[in-house]
Amino acid sequence: MDNLTLIAICSIITAGLTIGIGVVGPSLAEGAAIANALKALAQQPDASSTITRTLFVGLAMIESTAIYCFVVSMIVLFSNPFWNYFVEKAGS
Structure with a gap:
């Protein structure tokens, strides 16, 4: 197995773990937030508008963590900084 294949395999595994592990926390936090709300x-019941507004802001903040994990995994898959380095080394 050459270095390019190893880098590709590691990138795919890292992206999968990033999404898999990085979404568990926000999912649990969203469930707890909704249950408490x-x-x-x-x-x-009189404070429903305040509670609902605060809930939606909190859910957006929690969901941003999962979106960051998705962005990191896409960077690792499609814009891997190590990929170009190893392609250049393999070509020379």
């Missing part, structure tokens, strides 16, 4: 809405 529903509890708060059940206790204080």
